[in-house]
Amino acid sequence: MLFARQGYRVLLLEKAQFPRDTLSSHYIHQPGVALLDRWGLLGDLRDAGCQPIDQQSYTAPGVRLAGFSLPVDGNRTTYAPRRFVLDPILAAGAVAAGVEFRESCEVTDLLFDGDRVVGVQYTTPGGAVATDRAWLVVGADGMRSVVARRAGAGNVIEHPRMTCTYYSYWAGVPAHFELYERPGRWIGVIPTNDDLTLVMTYFPQAEFTRVRTRVEAAYLEAVRATAPALYERMAAGRRVERLYGTGQQENYFRKAFGPGWVLLGDAVHHKDSITARGITDAFIQARLLTERIGQGLHDEAALEVALKAYEEDLRDEFLNLYQGVLNVAELRPEGRTELLGKLVGHQELIDRYFSTVSGACSLDDFYNDELLAVLDQS
Template sequence: MLFAQQGYRVLLLEKARFPQDTLSSHYIHQPGISLLGRWGLLDELRAAGCPPIDRESYEGPGVRLDGFSLPVDGHRTTYAPRRFVLDPILAAGAVAAGVEFRESCAVTDLVFDDDRVVGVRYTTPGGAEATDRARLVVGADGMRSLVARKVGAGNVVEHPRMSCVYYSYWAGVPAGFEVYERPGRWMVAAPTNDDLTLIMTYFPQDEFSEVRKEVEPAYLEAVRSTSPELYERMSAGERVEQMYGTGHQENYFRKAYGPGWVLLGDAVHHKDSITARGITDAFIQARSLTEHIGERLHDPAALDEALKRYEEDLEDTFSDVYQGALNVAELKPEGRTEMLRKLVGHQELIDRFFSTVSGACSFDDFYNAELLAVLDQN
């Protein structure tokens, strides 16, 4: 959409046929909501019936915090839309901008001219093979990116898997945006489309082999032992979909670009989903990439410099967020909850804490003189 608005011809290939769901925590933080507003897509999301979220609660050992992230560009309300709702809205926005959109087209290979990527090969909905050439191939094709594999884009930063996650959707379980934590467990509840509530449970990675054998009992026991009150609400409701989950949550930054190609979203940077930053971060990357390229697509030297700056922005923008997600995904809340207990009664600091997760406030801005004074007093 953003490239088309700059006047470029764009072909968007999607292997799924919409509407289709995908494995996702699907929460959008304030910076992502701000970009949807800027792009003219926020009204479409609201019209799709996703409940607005304007308050968050966190319960950890010996502490409860209530508040919400600070606004970004005036947007404080957030949403957790199902992906079969969100993705068609994004695709329709691209088509409206002039993008040629083809569903049920699975990319199978890249086309090279010497060491430069100059196009893609893919299968059409009818099963035929097709080839299209392009000045730039953007691999926004996920953690298992074919584009990354074909160009040999290795990891430049990498950490072990930290957690595994299972979730499902519940009817008759009223909930706001709720987070519960104890050693070895992390729970999230959030309202989504069709009056359903998304309830997610996180376990340490080293428990994955056992949890996957008996997913539902492990899931329910995790909720019961972490938040009995949420468990009571679930007991009065009904699970209306299957259990979804994964233990394959990789943590990395990949090489972001090369001759004729660039990576975006989970293809270039993936972290544990426990802080639900994937969609928001992909939006931020899309803005960064298209702004850096601007009118430089047809100037090889200028394009290479723009892609280099995009790669540098990835590290500058997401390094702290990445480390923050890994810290939470350790599922060892003791040090963090000791600090959070000292925030009780200081609403501005509570909201700023929530803002570090959303991206509305940097970690450097959070650890300011006011916070240090409160910590010293206690």
């Protein structure tokens, strides 16, 4: 969509047939909502019936915080749309900008001229093999990116898997954006479309083999032991879909670009979903990439400079967030809850803390003189 708005011809190949769901925590933080607003798509999301979210809480042994992230460009309300709602909205926005959109087309290989990528090979909805050429191939094809694999984009930063997660959807369970933690467990609760509530449970990666053999029992026990009041709400409601989950919560930055190709979203950078950063970060990357390239796509030297700057942007924008996610994904809240307990009674600091997770406030800005004064008093 953004490339088309800059005047470029764009072909968008989508493996799925819409509407289709996918593994996702759904949540769009304030910076992501602000970009949807800037791009003119936020109204479509609201019209799709996604519940607005304007309250957040975090509960752990000895501490409970309630508040919400600071706004970004005037947008404080957030949303957690199902992917079969969000993805068609994004695709429709692209088509409206002039993109040629083809569904049920799975990219299987890249085309090369020497060491430069010049296009893709893919299967059509009828099963035939087709090719299309392009000056730039953008691999926004997820954690198992074919573009990354065929281009040889190795990991430049990598950490072991930290958690595994299982989740489902519940009717009759009213909620805001709720987070619960105890050693070894994390529960996320998010309202979504159709008056349903997403309840996600997180376990240490070391427990994945055990949990996957008794998913429902482990899921319910995690909620009961971590968030008893939520467990009671769930008992009064009903689960309306099966349990979904994964143990493949990879943590990495990949090489972002090469001759004729660039990576975006989970293809270039993936981290544990425990803080629900994926969608928001992909939107930010789309903005960074298209702004860096600007009108210089067909100038080889200018494109090289732009892609190198984009790669540096990824480190600048996301490395601190990445480290923060890994800290949370350790599922060892003791040190964090000691700090957060000192924020109780200081609403502005609570909101600023939530803003560090959303990306509305940097960690450097959070650790300001006001916070240091509160910590010193404690």
